Amino acid sequence: MSASEDLPLMRDLPHATLPTDEPIILASGSPRRAQLMKAAGYDFSVIVASDEAECGMCSRETAPEMVARYAYRKAADVATKVDNGLIIAADTVASCVGQILGKPRDQDHAEATLRLLSGRRHDVYTGVCIWSVKLQKCTVDVVRTELMMQPLSDSMLEGYLDSMLWEGKAGAFGYQDGNDWLSIVGEGSESNVVGLPMERLAELLEKFDSIAETVITGITEPPG
Numbered sequence: 639m640s641a642s643e644d645l646p647l648m649r650d651l652p653h654a655t656l657p658t659d660e661p662i663i664l665a666s667g668s669p670r671r672a673q674l675m676k677a678a679g680y681d682f683s684v685i686v687a688s689d690e691a692e693c694g695m696c697s698r699e700t701a702p703e704m705v706a707r708y709a710y711r712k713a714a715d716v717a718t719k720v721d722n723g724l725i726i727a728a729d730t731v732a733s734c735v736g737q738i739l740g741k742p743r744d745q746d747h748a749e750a751t752l753r754l755l756s757g758r759r760h761d762v763y764t765g766v767c768i769w770s771v772k773l774q775k776c777t778v779d780v781v782r783t784e785l786m787m788q789p790l791s792d793s794m795l796e797g798y799l800d801s802m803l804w805e806g807k808a809g810a811f812g813y814q815d816g817n818d819w820l821s822i823v824g825e826g827s828e829s830n831v832v833g834l835p836m837e838r839l840a841e842l843l844e845k846f847d848s849i850a851e852t853v854i855t856g857i858t859e860p861p862g
């Protein structure tokens with residue numbers, strides 16, 4: 639994606655009134671999240687969370703539990719680096735036949751991931767955390783989108799792997815990458831698949847005052 643106007647999913651995104659007068663800080667290095675925020679008309683700066691925020695696998699943790707925890711940890715990490723700010727953090731994974739599929743380590747991992755997804759229904763989960771440094775309050779939520787990947791032939795796979803478009807994308811595939819291999823099943827959020835559920839984000843910002851919980855210093859798990 640070069641410009642936000644390039645894709646229909648970047649159009650008509652909701653823009654919420656902010657709950658505080660703090661500047662928005664996007665706690666993410668994801669170019670997709672920044673494009674979505676920009677396309678929705680938010681002013682923001684970017685501070686990327688430390689790598690350590692996204693570590694520590696919990697066995698038996700489900701995909702939604704994991705993305706909630708990582709979104710929270712990314713926001714909490716950036717909160718330690720600033721005096722002021724309405725921090726927005728997110729984490730995205732795919733989930734298929736009981737396996738949680740994050741960003742591929744390398745091309746072999748990307749191929750194995752795509753062979754698993756080929757011809758299968760699967761889910762993409764994004765956890766989103768909004769954290770007000772001024773109010774010392776935060777809220778975390780998770781959005782699920784169900785998708786269907788069409789069966790991939792060896793030549794389709796080879797071409798996509800060679801393109802390197804899979805790099806840095808959960809499930810080794812970009813919904814936005816300009817082919818029609820992946821379709822949303824029923825009603826679902828395209829922006830959620832690409833890394834930030836803009837509709838839910840707007841709802842959470844509008845309701846922040848009533849839903850946000852007080853942050854307890856040093857706690858690494860999301861509230862609730």
Ligand SMILES: Cc1cn([C@H]2C[C@H](O)[C@@H](COP(=O)(O)OP(=O)(O)OP(=O)(O)O)O2)c(=O)[nH]c1=O
Pocket residue numbers: 665666667668669670671686687692712728729730731732741762806807808809811812813814831832833
């Ligand atoms: C499923 C899917 C994910 N993605 C991307 C969104 C995220 O950038 C990435 C998932 O990795 P994340 O770990 O959620 O995010 P990130 O490492 O890119 O950035 P940060 O941790 O700094 O916030 O996969 C797509 O671009 N298209 C897709 O179809």
